[in-house]
Amino acid sequence: MVVGDFAIELDTVVIGAGPGGYVAAIRAAQLGQKVAVIEREYIGGVCLNVGCIPSKALIAAGHHYQEALDSQMFGVNTEGVTLDFAKTQDWKDNGVVKKLTTGVSFLLKKNKVEVITGSAFFVDDHTLRVINGDSAQTYSFNNAIIATGSRPIEIKGFKFGGRILDSTGGLALKEVPKKFVIIGGGVIGAELGGAYANLGAEVTILEGSPQILPTFEKDMVKLVEDDFKKKGITVITKAMAKEAIDNGDSVTVKYEVDGKEQSVVADYVMVTVGRRPNTDDMGLEQAGVEIGERGLIPVDAQGRTNVKNIYAIGDIVPGAALAHKASYEAKIAAEAISGKKVAVDYKAMPAVAFTDPELATVGMTIAEAKEAGLNAKSYKFPLSGNGRAISLGKTEGFVRLVTTVEDNVIVGAQVAGVGASDMISELSLAVESGMNAEDIALTIHPHPSLGEIVMDTAELALGLPIHI
Ligand SMILES: Cc1cc2nc3c(=O)[nH]c(=O)nc-3n(C[C@H](O)[C@H](O)[C@H](O)COP(=O)(O)OP(=O)(O)OC[C@H]3O[C@@H](n4cnc5c(N)ncnc54)[C@H](O)[C@@H]3O)c2cc1C
Numbered sequence: 001m002v003v004g005d006f007a008i009e010l011d012t013v014v015i016g017a018g019p020g021g022y023v024a025a026i027r028a029a030q031l032g033q034k035v036a037v038i039e040r041e042y043i044g045g046v047c048l049n050v051g052c053i054p055s056k057a058l059i060a061a062g063h064h065y066q067e068a069l070d071s072q073m074f075g076v077n078t079e080g081v082t083l084d085f086a087k088t089q090d091w092k093d094n095g096v097v098k099k100l101t102t103g104v105s106f107l108l109k110k111n112k113v114e115v116i117t118g119s120a121f122f123v124d125d126h127t128l129r130v131i132n133g134d135s136a137q138t139y140s141f142n143n144a145i146i147a148t149g150s151r152p153i154e155i156k157g158f159k160f161g162g163r164i165l166d167s168t169g170g171l172a173l174k175e176v177p178k179k180f181v182i183i184g185g186g187v188i189g190a191e192l193g194g195a196y197a198n199l200g201a202e203v204t205i206l207e208g209s210p211q212i213l214p215t216f217e218k219d220m221v222k223l224v225e226d227d228f229k230k231k232g233i234t235v236i237t238k239a240m241a242k243e244a245i246d247n248g249d250s251v252t253v254k255y256e257v258d259g260k261e262q263s264v265v266a267d268y269v270m271v272t273v274g275r276r277p278n279t280d281d282m283g284l285e286q287a288g289v290e291i292g293e294r295g296l297i298p299v300d301a302q303g304r305t306n307v308k309n310i311y312a313i314g315d316i317v318p319g320a321a322l323a324h325k326a327s328y329e330a331k332i333a334a335e336a337i338s339g340k341k342v343a344v345d346y347k348a349m350p351a352v353a354f355t356d357p358e359l360a361t362v363g364m365t366i367a368e369a370k371e372a373g374l375n376a377k378s379y380k381f382p383l384s385g386n387g388r389a390i391s392l393g394k395t396e397g398f399v400r401l402v403t404t405v406e407d408n409v410i411v412g413a414q415v416a417g418v419g420a421s422d423m424i425s426e427l428s429l430a431v432e433s434g435m436n437a438e439d440i441a442l443t444i445h446p447h448p449s450l451g452e453i454v455m456d457t458a459e460l461a462l463g464l465p466i467h468i
Pocket of ligand 1 (some may be wrong): 015016017018020021038039040041042043044045046047048050051052053106118119120121147148149150166188210278283313314315316321322323324325326417
């Protein structure tokens with residue numbers, strides 16, 4: 001502390017206002033704590049500003065464009081369909097992102113959470129220094145929740161700038177590239193590759209491993225690969241990205257497959273090979289907070305670090321880097337600080353890829369169930385057996401239940417197809433509550449709906465399928 005800089009006392013302080021931080025702040029305030037949240041860049045974090053929300057907006061725009069171009073099957077003839085991408089981007093930024101971030105600011109205010117703008121650095125385990133441009137202020141705190149999130153990984157030979165983009169740059173393009181190269185076929189790369197292909201780009205995905213979307217099972221990924229083929233997306237697996245050369249009006253991307261060097265020229269290249277936790281450069285060592293493997297902070301079941309009054313949540317702790325995981329951990333940490341007896345339970349953590357078709361998974365796959373020593377079976381019901389899917393003209397995909405053989409308890413589920421991101425919630429509830437197939441089969445599902453497929457799959461697991 002410098003002379004004359006008196007520390008302002010805070011009760012509970014949250015660092016970062018992403019889906020981890022803002023949720024933790026609100027929940028702690030709801031439980032009677034005096035809360036301040038420190039944010040250096042944007043309220044709503046990566047998810048609302050440059051992640052989940054803008055990516056889903058571009059994906060939606062791509063779907064509308066494709067439907068306008070091609071709905072002849074429904075007897076809809078269109079002519080002269082054009083895309084005004086500047087308008088698309090304006091709608092994404094002002095019609096969607098701004099609306100939501102303004103909403104989060106309103107919620108913080110409503111819950112009397114103080115918002116402090118600046119970058120937080122730990123001075124010790126009870127003191128923070130917040131730097132905002134030329135000014136700095138010291139704060140003392142009783143409890144802290146660190147929710148500083150993550151940033152894109154930059155790889156050798158691909159220095160971000162100009163035509164070499166990270167996902168943030170990829171979301172903010174002013175034009176739809178004629179040719180777009182994406183390094184990394186994980187969820188972010190596959191989602192944005194699909195979106196830009198729908199918007200008219202010729203997309204090439206270079207993936208280092210043998211399969212894109214490695215966190216999903218092969219039969220699910222196959223559906224996305226088939227769709228990529230239809231869209232004209234080129235997927236090159238086992239491709240090692242070497243270098244990108246910005247030519248000013250284009251970019252040359254060099255890569256290696258089977259030891260042979262290849263190159264492709266595109267308008268832009270986007271690197272989505274993973275994200276790095278923001279745990280460096282904020283004085284964690286001064287607070288005594290231990291940083292573990294890959295820069296992640298080890299925490300206990302309440303989100304507490306090795307320092308008892310400092311918690312960590314979201315992308316900076318181990319586990320899947322997902323917004324709903326961050327928000328879930330946020331509530332647990334805020335409640336733990338408020339003296340509640342709570343603990344995380346990740347048994348039913350869903351994960352979704354917003355590709356065409358959507359992929360969603362929760363709980364165990366059949367392989368994981370067997371590995372866990374369960375006597376498990378899986379049952380798969382196709383979307384083509386569902387009236388609603390047929391009337392939507394979207395019959396690719398399936399619902400799969402993983403159940404125990406003895407008592408049909410649902411330990412996992414996977415959904416591929418239209419509406420998978422919504423359908424997975426019923427299955428998450430089933431896994432979370434330990435329901436069995438009979439519980440689902442006896443639940444009346446509205447007709448005709450995609451949700452009925454869940455009921456049909458449960459009946460299949462009971463050996464009494466009506467629609468297959
Ligand atoms: C393109 C893309 C698409 C995605 N799509 C999805 C999706 O569909 N579904 C999903 O579940 N997840 C998605 N994610 C992942 C999701 O965005 C993250 O898991 C989520 O944002 C993590 O939340 P968080 O609160 O841990 O951190 P973040 O959202 O990263 O927020 C951290 C905040 O802390 C601030 N900060 C960092 N350091 C400091 C400091 N020292 N002082 C003050 N402030 C600081 C940052 O400015 C930031 O606002 C996507 C990510 C990307 C990049």
